[in-house]
Amino acid sequence: xxxxxxxxxxxxxxxxxxxxxxxxxxxxxxxxxxxxxxxxxxxxxxxxxxxxxxxxxxxxxxxxxxxxxxxxxxxxxxxxxxxxxxxxxxxxxxxxxxxxxxxxxxxxxxxxxxxxxxxxxxxxxxxxxxxxxxxxxxxxxxxxxxxxxx
Ligand code: RB5
Numbered sequence: 001x002x003x004x005x006x007x008x009x010x011x012x013x014x015x016x017x018x019x020x021x022x023x024x025x026x027x028x029x030x031x032x033x034x035x036x037x038x039x040x041x042x043x044x045x046x047x048x049x050x051x052x053x054x055x056x057x058x059x060x061x062x063x064x065x066x067x068x069x070x071x072x073x074x075x076x077x078x079x080x081x082x083x084x085x086x087x088x089x090x091x092x093x094x095x096x097x098x099x100x101x102x103x104x105x106x107x108x109x110x111x112x113x114x115x116x117x118x119x120x121x122x123x124x125x126x127x128x129x130x131x132x133x134x135x136x137x138x139x140x141x142x143x144x145x146x147x148x149x150x
Contacts, residue, residue, distance in 0.1 A: 001125070004059035005107070006032035006046035008072065011065030013037055014117055018063060021118045025125075030059050038045035046048040047075025047084070047106075054103050055081040062104040063121065069108030076104045081139075090113055093120035095129035101138050 003022055007015035012034055022029050032049040034041045042065040050062035050072075062084075065074040077086035084104035085096035088111065096102035105124050107117050113131040129138075 001060045002030060002058075003033055004030040004050050004053035004062040005065075006050040006072075007034055007065035007147050008041050008043040008046055008067070009034055009039060010043075011072070011107070011109040014065050014107060014114060015063075018065070018107075018117065018121055021121060025122075027066040027125075044075040047072040047078060051076040051079030051082040051084065052103055055079055061125075062081070063107065064104055065069035065109050066108045067108060069106040069111065069112040073104075073106035076106065080149055081142075083141060087120050087124070089116055090119050090123040091121040093124040094127045097124050098130040099134055099137075101129040101134070127137045 005015055005019055013120050018143050019029050019031060030053055034046060050064040053059045054062045064072040064076050072085045073086040076082050082104050083100055083102050085092040085100055085102035086106040087096050
């Protein structure tokens with residue numbers, strides 16, 4: 001898979017670790033910044049960048065990281081077509097994929113450790129989107145996007 005990854009300064013170190021995990025697992029990555037951990041930048045810019053890369057088809061999925069994961073998930077979710085999920089562990093990551101078809105995974109670098117984050121990413125990538133009752137709900141999310149932009 002091709003995975004877009006972006007973070008603000010607070011998420012930079014976790015982004016670097018996740019990029020290594022992804023390339024080690026044979027994925028192609030699109031690193032959308034930020035460029036270092038010391039320059040203060042704004043999470044909305046990076047959440048938007050990851051979201052747009054996924055919706056434009058430049059990536060199959062995205063990972064967005066800030067201090068809590070909250071700000072960057074709010075930003076990514078404002079891009080129509082994005083289903084960004086802030087997750088904290090393997091279980092929330094799995095369910096984000098199974099129930100919510102999350103196409104952007106958000107992580108809080110100041111909230112969880114690197115091993116938990118890497119395991120969450122692996123669980124999310126290994127889980128298939130659920131069918132059945134979930135499909136109608138995903139369709140309702142799509143319809144919400146449509147109503148919001150007309
Ligand atoms: C940056 O200080 C911090 O506000 C940001 O990384 C994130 O936690 C916002 O939701």
